[in-house]
Amino acid sequence: MxxxxxxxxxxxxxxxxxxxxxxxxxxxxxxxxxxxxxxxxxxxxxxxxxxxxxxxxxxxxxxxxxxxxxxxxxxWNVYDPQVIRWRLAGKDRAPQLRSLTVLRSAIEPVAAGLAARHATAEQCAELTQCALGMVANSRGHKLEEYLVHDMAFHRVILDASGNEMFARLGDVVAEVLAGRTHHDVMFEDPDPAAVTLHVQVAEAVRAGDAARAEELTREITVGALQELDILAP
Amino acid sequence: MxxxxxxxxxxxxxxxxxxxxxxxxxxxxxxxxxxxxxxxxxxxxxxxxxxxxxxxxxxxxxxxxxxxxxxxxxxWNVYDPQVIRWRLAGKDRAPQLRSLTVLRSAIEPVAAGLAARHATAEQCAELTQCALGMVANSRGHKLEEYLVHDMAFHRVILDASGNEMFARLGDVVAEVLAGRTHHDVMFEDPDPAAVTLHVQVAEAVRAGDAARAEELTREITVGALQELDILAP
DNA sequence: GTGATGAATAAGTCTGACTTTTTGTCTCCG
DNA sequence: CGGAGACAAAAAGTCAGACTTATTCATCAC
Structure with missing residues (x-):
């Protein structure tokens, strides 16, 4: 790959x-x-x-x-991207996706808070672009286009956090999002509330409001966890 | 090694x-x-x-x-334990220690919350033992003994979370704690407030109080971050 | 039963020859 | 002068075979 x-x-x-x-x-x-x-x-x-x-x-x-x-x-070195890919392609893709989503719920809110403090003007602009792209593709079964912007959004957040350990999880998060779209859930258009949250996160980061960015991102990841709970409680 | x-x-x-x-x-x-x-x-x-x-x-x-x-x-695969060891032993040990501590601050509170829900009776007992060991060695320059129990404490929390991604960070956290004791800070006895917090976390986990375990652990990691800030603001 | 001896085994190592891909250059022609 | 194609060199890639070494297991003596 x-x-x-x-x-x-x-x-x-x-x-x-x-x-x-x-x-x-x-x-x-x-x-x-x-x-x-x-x-x-x-x-x-x-x-x-x-x-x-x-x-x-x-x-x-x-x-x-x-x-x-x-x-x-x-x-096993479960953080090795190659190992993650192998496991996501194999049998225990479901539990793997679950544990990675829990990992996201821990990492991303903190990363968003840091991003609000450290993001450059360029990164803020990029973030807003991504959020807009998500809004534009949030209706009408344009799941693939939506996914592209969703992955880019989270990658920018992780990069902008300024922490290399967070930044290196960009690929992992992208795989989780892709996996969700392509296999498990999301047969229809994405949850409008989630789209709104992404826009608000972009805004909070741009405003430098760390606490708000963190809290909003926490809501996003809680939503992602609930999606999994609905599927396999 | x-x-x-x-x-x-x-x-x-x-x-x-x-x-x-x-x-x-x-x-x-x-x-x-x-x-x-x-x-x-x-x-x-x-x-x-x-x-x-x-x-x-x-x-x-x-x-x-x-x-x-x-x-x-x-x-680089910065989550590879071998890479982490090499970097901690080398030149950028300081920034490395910093980014790992930030990682801890994201992971451990969530892990503690999960541990409160999933820990077995045996793990609860082990946790209490670790906390007691920390208390017993918190005064009188018994840093090495303190460290052993500190490392064990955090490893049990991560294991008890029931999430394999968290569990595999036990080694990393242990290296961070060891690095802190052996090189950077902690010339004297550990902060009594931190010791108390560990005891309280053990108690919260045993009581199944997820929210409290998470919040207390967050205070621990905030303290760890502040230690670094004092040293290199 | 315990300890030493020895043989079998599979990984570890080295060497040398050969193949394949890629890149840089040189030429030839427009 | 410039681009296309041919050619040569360089370095990794591959293979086969012989040899070394550590480890385990079984046998045997005490």
Missing amino acids: STPGRGLHGHVLDTLGPEITAGEYPPGSVLRTDELAQRFDVSRSVMREAVRVLESMHLVESRRRVGVTVRPKSE | STPGRGLHGHVLDTLGPEITAGEYPPGSVLRTDELAQRFDVSRSVMREAVRVLESMHLVESRRRVGVTVRPKSE
């Missing part, structure tokens, strides 16, 4: 990564490099590189004389 | 990782696999495995005919 097929080892990961993150191998399962190399029809060198990557994600552990053992889910 | 010297490629990473994350190579710098292999006196295979790991952390990008180029900081 992001950097597709960048070499043979990438192709191996495209298959093996989703398999592991989908839980197809129970924790403690043992894979052998040689067998994997045979299965994917690559040399051992290539296979070893792939294993190293999985190892750096804490998905597996490679030990002498025993093989490549799959680690329990609780040890 | 976590898994020391797990092979030659690990040793290479122990040197190269900190160098890159310390910004010793400006973004766009080009490294050549062969030269690196010579420098570290390892074979190309080993060097290639190390590069693959750096690549999976988005620290570098490997392209044919051009070499291994260092990516800008804005693209």
